[in-house]
Amino acid sequence: MSTLSEALIAITTHPPQRREGDRDALTRMIAVLLEEAGVSDVAGAIDAIHDASLTGARAIADASTIDFLNVLRSSAPRIPPRVAATIKHLGQWVADFEDGQAERLDEPGRSTQSLRDGLASIKGVGRRTADALVLHALARPAFPLDRGTYRILVRHGWLDVTADYDEAHDLVVHAAGGSPDALAAAEQTFTDVARRHCRVQAPRCAGCPLEPFLPEGGALEIDG
Ligand code: SF4
Structure with missing residues (x-):
């Protein structure tokens, strides 16, 4: 056999398509969550987030879900509220466990398994989506x-x-x-x-x- x-x-x-290397780790992860949700204009949604000055983990975590959803809907009108909630949970996780510094996730010394487990613990993420984040946003071996x-x-x-x-x-x-x-x-x-x-x-x-x-x-x- x-x-x-x-x-x-x-x-x-x-x-495979490579994720843009000039994006920070948090933006790359948000892009993956938007792609997983079927958003067609991911770049437009990312621009809308940045235009609203929601550029860091703490800013995203502190925004109200409805405000954040409205920002996303300015470029992705049909995006479901749960996607906005999950991105806010991601921001909160980075704020709580990475001191708000998503770039720490790119450090070569980090264990892939701990990244998989940590991201899978975020509300709304789960194992499959965590592995999509680890593979596509962090360029680590996950499936x-x-x-x-x-x-x-x-x-x-x-x-x-x-x-x-x-x-x-x-x-x-x-x-x-x-x-x-x-x-x-x-x-x-x-x-x-x-x-x-x-x-x-x-x-x-x-x-x-x-x-x-x-x-x-x-x-x-x-x-x-
Ligand atoms: S992937 Fe599925 S459809 Fe394709 S050869 Fe294998 S069993 Fe058949």
């Missing part, structure tokens, strides 16, 4: 595992159906050699494959980029 590492090397050919990727891993026999989030996460990070670029590319590929081929009801393996990596006998059943 092909390994997950072999499949990743073969199918992840497109270079934001979603249900589509989980289906692919199980159907190929790379992951047991009883595996928990962290087991699946660690499997992908290890298979990608701990490279943030490879992990970002893998996320892009898995998301696309799950949407176009590896549907919930039944996999459409014919023509799928991962078809050459199926186990003998084809895709495994997901009964869990």
Whole structure:
């Protein structure tokens, strides 16, 4: 049976988009939260936050949720209130645990696991979004595992159906050699494959980029 590492090397050919390096860590994390919420004009929303002088963790934490929501809605009219609340919780977390200095999250000596755990403890974030922040905003080896990727891993026999989030996460990070670029590319590929081929009801393996990596006998059943 092909390994997950072999499949990743073969199918992840497109270079991932890199987050702008001139943005500070807090702005990069806010951008990821906005992208996760489906905001199309992330740059416009970031500009609106900065134009309102909400540029630091404490300023964001101290703003009222309704005021902050209105700032976001000036460029993203349909953004739900929970996104504004989550960004404020992020600001509060940076203010409380990083002395308001988000740039400390970029320090090379910080442990990736402690960053994952800390960000996952923020109200409204959770493990998957925390891993998106760690990977895309902090350029650390983490993998934001979603249900589509989980289906692919199980159907190929790379992951047991009883595996928990962290087991699946660690499997992908290890298979990608701990490279943030490879992990970002893998996320892009898995998301696309799950949407176009590896549907919930039944996999459409014919023509799928991962078809050459199926186990003998084809895709495994997901009964869990
Ligand atoms: S559709 Fe088939 S080949 Fe493609 S990822 Fe799913 S199980 Fe694998």
